[in-house]
Amino acid sequence: MNTGNFTFLCRTKTGFGMNALEHLPFDLSCMGSQKPLVLLDNNAQLKGCAKPLIRAFKESGMTLGLCPPIDGGTDPNIDLKTLKNFYGIYIDKGFDSIIALGTGKVADMAKALNIAVTLGPDTLKATGEKTQITQPLTPFIYIPTGMGTGMETDKIARLNGKTFNSPFLAPDLAIIDPEILIQDTSDTIINAGLTCLATCCEAHVLSDNPPARAYCATGIGLIIKNFLPLVQSILTPEVTPDKKTTKRYQTNLAQASVITGIILANCKGLLSIQLGRHLAKDSTATPGQAMTILLPAVLDLITANKSDLGNLILPLSGLDEFSSVPISQRPALAIQKIRSLLNKLYQICLGTIPRTLSDTGVDRESIDALVQSLSSDPPPPGTDIKTINLKQAKTILTHALDGQPLNQAYLN
Amino acid sequence: MHIPDYYEFCCRVNIVTDHHALEKIPELLLSMGAKNPMVLTDKGVQAAGLIDIVIGAIDNKLSIKTIEDQVPPDSDLKIVNRLACVYHEKGCDAIIAVGGGSVLDTAKGINILVSEQAQDLMQFTGAGVLKQKLKPLIAVPTTAGTGSEVTSVAVIADHEKNLKMLFTSPFLLPDTAIIDPRMTLTLPPHITAATAMDAMAHAVEAYVMLSKNPLSDAHAIEAIKLICHHLVRVIKQPSDKKGRLALATAATMAGIAFSNSTVGMVHALGHSMGSVCHLPHGNCMAILLPYGLEYNLHKVEDEIAELLLPLAGEEIYACTPQKNRALKAIACIRELNQILNKATGGTHPICFKNIKDKQGNFLVTKKMLPEIARTAMGDGTIFYNPEDLDYEDCLMTIQAAWEGIPLDRSKIKQG
Ligand SMILES: [Fe+2]
Numbered sequence: 167m168n169t170g171n172f173t174f175l176c177r178t179k180t181g182f183g184m185n186a187l188e189h190l191p192f193d194l195s196c197m198g199s200q201k202p203l204v205l206l207d208n209n210a211q212l213k214g215c216a217k218p219l220i221r222a223f224k225e226s227g228m229t230l231g232l233c234p235p236i237d238g239g240t241d242p243n244i245d246l247k248t249l250k251n252f253y254g255i256y257i258d259k260g261f262d263s264i265i266a267l268g269t270g271k272v273a274d275m276a277k278a279l280n281i282a283v284t285l286g287p288d289t290l291k292a293t294g295e296k297t298q299i300t301q302p303l304t305p306f307i308y309i310p311t312g313m314g315t316g317m318e319t320d321k322i323a324r325l326n327g328k329t330f331n332s333p334f335l336a337p338d339l340a341i342i343d344p345e346i347l348i349q350d351t352s353d354t355i356i357n358a359g360l361t362c363l364a365t366c367c368e369a370h371v372l373s374d375n376p377p378a379r380a381y382c383a384t385g386i387g388l389i390i391k392n393f394l395p396l397v398q399s400i401l402t403p404e405v406t407p408d409k410k411t412t413k414r415y416q417t418n419l420a421q422a423s424v425i426t427g428i429i430l431a432n433c434k435g436l437l438s439i440q441l442g443r444h445l446a447k448d449s450t451a452t453p454g455q456a457m458t459i460l461l462p463a464v465l466d467l468i469t470a471n472k473s474d475l476g477n478l479i480l481p482l483s484g485l486d487e488f489s490s491v492p493i494s495q496r497p498a499l500a501i502q503k504i505r506s507l508l509n510k511l512y513q514i515c516l517g518t519i520p521r522t523l524s525d526t527g528v529d530r531e532s533i534d535a536l537v538q539s540l541s542s543d544p545p546p547p548g549t550d551i552k553t554i555n556l557k558q559a560k561t562i563l564t565h566a567l568d569g570q571p572l573n574q575a576y577l578n
Numbered sequence: 579m580h581i582p583d584y585y586e587f588c589c590r591v592n593i594v595t596d597h598h599a600l601e602k603i604p605e606l607l608l609s610m611g612a613k614n615p616m617v618l619t620d621k622g623v624q625a626a627g628l629i630d631i632v633i634g635a636i637d638n639k640l641s642i643k644t645i646e647d648q649v650p651p652d653s654d655l656k657i658v659n660r661l662a663c664v665y666h667e668k669g670c671d672a673i674i675a676v677g678g679g680s681v682l683d684t685a686k687g688i689n690i691l692v693s694e695q696a697q698d699l700m701q702f703t704g705a706g707v708l709k710q711k712l713k714p715l716i717a718v719p720t721t722a723g724t725g726s727e728v729t730s731v732a733v734i735a736d737h738e739k740n741l742k743m744l745f746t747s748p749f750l751l752p753d754t755a756i757i758d759p760r761m762t763l764t765l766p767p768h769i770t771a772a773t774a775m776d777a778m779a780h781a782v783e784a785y786v787m788l789s790k791n792p793l794s795d796a797h798a799i800e801a802i803k804l805i806c807h808h809l810v811r812v813i814k815q816p817s818d819k820k821g822r823l824a825l826a827t828a829a830t831m832a833g834i835a836f837s838n839s840t841v842g843m844v845h846a847l848g849h850s851m852g853s854v855c856h857l858p859h860g861n862c863m864a865i866l867l868p869y870g871l872e873y874n875l876h877k878v879e880d881e882i883a884e885l886l887l888p889l890a891g892e893e894i895y896a897c898t899p900q901k902n903r904a905l906k907a908i909a910c911i912r913e914l915n916q917i918l919n920k921a922t923g924g925t926h927p928i929c930f931k932n933i934k935d936k937q938g939n940f941l942v943t944k945k946m947l948p949e950i951a952r953t954a955m956g957d958g959t960i961f962y963n964p965e966d967l968d969y970e971d972c973l974m975t976i977q978a979a980w981e982g983i984p985l986d987r988s989k990i991k992q993g
Contacts, residue, residue, distance in 0.1 A: 171596040179588035179748070180793075186584060196748070198709040300609055302711060333592075376804065376831055377593060380796035387579045387792065418581065485884060489892035 170374030176381075176428045177336045178308075178319050182421055186343040187218055190307065191226035193339055197305040199263035203231040203256050205276050206267040207238030210311045213348045215267055219309070231261055238271055243326045244278060253282050263305035266337070267346070269314030277323035277335050280306050290325060299332035308337035310420050312350040313358035316365065319427025336431060340424045344417045352400045353452070356511065356519065359393040359419060360454030362426045364442065364461045367504065369433040370481065371465055371474050378432050381425050386481035388422040394507070398514050438464040440554060441562065444540060449526040458508055459523055462501045463565040467558065472497045479503070498571070505569060522569040533563050580881075585791035589834045591717075591728050592754040595827055597819060599758040600635035603674065603716060606754050607640060610714040612672035614641050616665055618685050619676040620649040623720050631760050632676055632718065643668040653683040655736040655743070658699060662691035672714035675752070676761075679724040682717055686732035686750045689715050699734060699743065708747040717752035720761045722826040723773030723860055725780055725833020727755035757830060759822035767813045768925035770825070771918040772860025774809045777801060777829040778911075779863035783842050784835035785885060786871070786878045787962055791838065798835035802888040804828035806914070813921045843967055844870035846960035847976060850953035851930075855942045861927055864915055869975050870963075871908045872985040876992060877964035879904045886910065929982025947976050966993045 181189050194202060206216060216232060223230045233252050236245070255261075256279065264283075266276035281289050284303040308318055319340055323330040350358075362385055369375075370382035396415035399406040406412065430439070441464070442457030451459065469475045476496025480488040482503045491499055505521075512519045520526045528536065537560045565571075594602055607615060619629055624647040636642065646661055665673075665688060675685035690702050693712035702708060717727035732745040765773070781801040784794050805828045812821040847870070848862035871882055883903035887895040889910040898906050918926040927933045930942040942950075951972035954960060960967060967975075971991060978985045 171599075173592065173594045173596075175590075175592040177590050179586060179590070181584075181586050182791075183582065183584035189586075192706070196706045196709065301611070376800045376827055377797065377834070380793065380800050380831070383799075384579075384792045384796045391579065485887050485895065489887060489896035 172373070172375040172378070174375060174377040174432050175333050176432070177333055177338065178424070178428065179339045180421070180424060181339065181341045183342070183417070184344065186341045187222040187309070187346065190219075190222055190339075190341060191228055194228065194263060194305065194307070197263065197338060199305045201229045201231070201259075201261050202263040202265050202305075202307070203233060203252075203259075203261040204265045204267055205233050205252065205272050205279070206235050207272050208235040209238050210268045210272070210348070211235040213311075215311050215346050215348065218343070218345045219265075219267060231255070231259060236272065236275060238268065242271070242324070244271070244275055246326070249275065249278055249282070250287075252279050253287060256283050263307065265307045265309060266318070267309045268311050269318060273308055273314070273318035273337075274324055276306060276308070277330070278325050280304050280335070281323065281330060293328075297328070297330050299330060299334050301334065303334050305339075306337050308340045308424075309346060310340070310342060310423065311346055311348050312416075313355055313419050313423045316358060316361045316423045316426035317430065319424050319431070321431040333431070336427070342417060342420045342424065344413045347413070347416045347420060349400070349416070352397055352515075355393075355397055355400070355419065356515070357452040357454035358423055359389060359397070360458040361439075362419075362422045363389050363393070363504070363507070364438045364454070364457035365426045365429050365436060366422075366481075367461060367478060368436045368438050368464060369429045371469055371478055372436070373433045375433065378429060381428055383481040385422045385425040385429065386478075388418045388425070390482060392418040392422075394510060394514065397511065401514055437468060437554070437558070437562070441540075441559060444543060445526075445528075445536070445563075448536060448539065449523075449528055451520050451526040455520055456526070458504065459520060459526070459569070460562055460566050462504055462569065462571075463562040465501060466565070466571065467561055469497075475500055501571065523563060523566040524568055528563075528567070530564075530567060533560065533567070536563060579792050580790060580795065582789075582791055585789075587791060587793045587838050588748060589728055589751070589838070590748060591751050593728075593757065593830060594754055595757040595823065595830075597759060597823065598635075599756045600632055600718070600760065601637075603632075603636055603756060604639035607672055607674075607714060607716065610672070610753060612714045614643050614668075614670050615672040615674045615716075616661075616668065616670040617642055617645040617674045617676060618649060618661070618681055618688070619645070619647045620651070620678075620681055621647050623647070623677045623681070626720075626764055628676060628720055628761055632674070643670045649677065649681045649684045651680055653680045653687065653732075653734045655687075655699060655734055655738075658684055658687035658691065658734055659697075662688045665692045672716070674716045674718065676718040676720060678719065678721045679726045682719075682724075682726040682752075683732045683734060685715060685717070686745065687734045689713055689750075690745065703743045703745055705746040707745075708749040710749065712749050715752045716754045716756060718756045718758070718761060719826065719829070721765065721769070721773045722762050722822070722829040723776035725777065725829055725836065727752055728830055728833040729837045731837075755830060757823065757826045759819045759826060762822050762826055763817065763819065765816075767816060768922045769858075769860070770816070771809070771813055771922055771926045772858055772864060773829070774805055774825055774860075775864035775867065775915075775918075776860040777825075777832040778805050779844050779848075779867045780832035780836040780841060781805075781828075782867060782885060782911075783844055783870070784832070784839035786874060786881045786964065787840045787842055788964055789840045789962060790881075794835045794839040797831045797838075799888050801828040801831035801835060802885065804831070806889055809914075810917055810921060813918060840962040841959050842870065842963035843873060843954075843960055843975075846954045846957040846963070846967075847950070847972065847979075849957050849959070850950045851942070851976075854946055854950045854953055857933065857941060861933065864918070865927060865929060865979050866975075868908050868911045868915075869979050869985050871904075871911070872987060873967075873971070873975055873990060874964045875904055875908075875987065876990075882907050930976070930980040931982065942980065944980065947973060947980060950976055965990070
């Protein structure tokens with residue numbers, strides 16, 4: 167095992183577990199902040215997520231400001247009028263840090279607000295070189311209320327089609343407190359869980375980056391132990407475990423989601439992620455589902471050193487299975503483990519989840535068109551995303567069609 | 579996977595690992611808005627020609643204001659104060675610290691004074707006193723061991739008042755750690771072995787302490803795997819650049835692991851060995867590590883058993899019955915010490931009575947052991963140990979480590 171040339175940077179400190187929120191006032195004061203402004207969405211507002219947060223600040227002597235809740239709906243665009251309004255509140259009232267209480271859109275809004283309050287609102291209008299952020303921003307805390315998109319802890323900020331990319335955009339602190347987590351829908355959990363799985367698996371196999379591998383192994387372990395049980399507990403209430411156990415699943419999965427963002431920020435050009443996002447636009451699959459459907463073929467095709475693929479058994483199945491399976495059998499088993507997880511999910515979801523590309527409505531005839539559309543969908547400027555090799559993409563899509571092994575030798 | 583009720587994990591250091599990582603220093607500093615660095619190091623590093631390599635890599639892309647090589651082996655308040663003045667006088671705006679633990683500690687101390695525009699370091703002691711980002715600091719470790727390039731702690735000794743000041747703050751973390759194999763390429767085999775075993779002790783202790791968490795565990799495992807895979811090869815083939823890079827990476831990973839978990843009795847005993855007998859820290863770690871694990875075995879048997887996999891590989895792990903795995907893991911560390919001893923022509927010690935000066939006198943005499951045990955009782959790291967230690971237990975452990983015989987586990991006072 168070698169370590170290649172690599173860089174790794176995670177500016178986000180994680181506080182995880184019981185009463186994690188209680189540590190927040192101290193952490194903020196260590197960052198020189200006394201007056202945080204909280205952004206949240208209407209669902210978090212409705213479910214009373216702000217209450218435990220307010221309670222945590224009760225005896226801190228700090229002033230906590232609460233913005234009016236934003237619409238957390240499915241529209242990925244940020245309402246600029248709202249952003250302007252928040253900017254006004256922040257500046258007029260002299261706030262000195264930002265807390266995003268929520269997932270996805272709240273985090274995006276918080277990142278945009280952070281750029282505006284630190285570097286001036288004109289920076290948001292900048293293009294090209296000028297979008298580069300090279301200095302620390304205002305302290306930014308991310309408190310997920312659920313599993314999120316896995317991109318909240320990434321170093322990328324998306325603002326209505328524009329992308330800002332800087333390590334300074336990642337949260338300074340992510341706090342995962344079971345008390346603040348609300349029950350996600352099974353759709354959200356499935357999409358987020360599968361996004362985590364694909365991200366951590368591909369990065370574990372393909373990046374010669376020991377710190378990233380350590381994060382990936384942790385992320386995979388959390389997914390394996392908590393993902394299917396949580397989905398099952400929501401979809402089959404008659405076998406739902408006690409509240410405490412469900413909460414533990416949720417908290418551990420939220421941690422996996424935070425890890426996913428950190429991986430995305432450090433491992434460039436993950437093929438299953440890029441292809442999956444693209445495929446989700448043209449099929450019935452969600453991004454997470456598409457990524458996991460493509461993942462086996464991606465791993466099979468791209469892995470130059472098959473022992474790296476075999477090593478995936480360790481986080482996927484644990485010490486005993488890893489050490490007892492012959493090296494020659496590990497790569498095939500690793501891929502089978504991923505497929506089995508998807509198949510099991512199909513069963514739990516009573517067939518409403520695709521296991522293969524054909525399940526998503528794509529057929530052999532439409533693959534060429536899909537590949538073509540890839541070339542006309544270049545990666546957004548400002549991201550580290552590589553342009554996809556179209557020939558590779560075709561091979562992957564073809565083999566994901568029925569979920570067949572790429573290399574038949576693995577079957578023997 | 580052990581998930582505690584609550585844990586924190588943080589390592590904000592940008593880790594740059596590359597066979598040509600040094601060449602990236604100018605770009606990294608410029609991106610932080612600095613271009614007039616002070617290069618800080620010690621006489622040994624300077625004499626080994628490492629500063630020449632660093633300067634060559636920077637290649638006039640920065641205006642190096644001064645090169646200071648006066649850092650003593652044990653950090654010193656007076657030096658910190660003096661160098662902070664030099665920093666101001668020469669118009670520096672960043673520090674590049676090239677060296678081991680003491681150079682890093684000194685750099686962190688200087689950085690507090692110059693960033694806070696302060697005269698008195700004392701007012702910043704303790705935890706969380708610093709409130710804002712300090713000036714840019716780039717760490718270039720030259721021994722693959724201490725991990726201080728990724729710790730948020732600094733220890734500065736005030737020799738006049740005879741006290742050690744401890745500083746803890748996330749702002750003490752260097753901005754960037756430059757891991758470049760050229761910095762460790764010329765380390766002699768016995769120092770390579772000692773420093774790698776220090777890193778090994780960081781990873782192993784981080785993994786078996788109660789304060790562990792899933793992320794510190796994963797970092798520890800990666801570090802142990804890398805050390806086991808590369809250490810003996812590098813000792814036998816010192817010019818193995820890939821192996822050097824892997825060992826340096828492992829040391830950084832182990833540093834991240836223990837700074838997000840803790841270290842325990844191996845370090846408590848090792849620190850006091852160091853202060854009473856002035857032994858190299860890495861040698862103490864290599865000798866004491868199996869004893870620390872033996873002592874804690876009944877408390878953390880499962881954790882030690884899991885370490886057999888990275889230590890010995892999957893074949894041995896699978897073929898060892900579960901109940902024997904922990905003892906086997908400890909035996910593996912002893913065996914590694916034996917191999918290192920042989921590969922270094924006997925200079926890597928496997929017990930304290932092995933260590934002699936040039937005249938053949940013991941560096942650690944049996945008479946010193948009670949004082950060492952007493953000093954260890956006052957070491958902060960002893961509180962995190964899974965099993966409590968009293969004076970007798972400390973003494974018993976170092977007596978066994980002196981002789982090089984396994985610990986008599988029946989005598990441990992189990993709490
Ligand atoms: Fe150490």
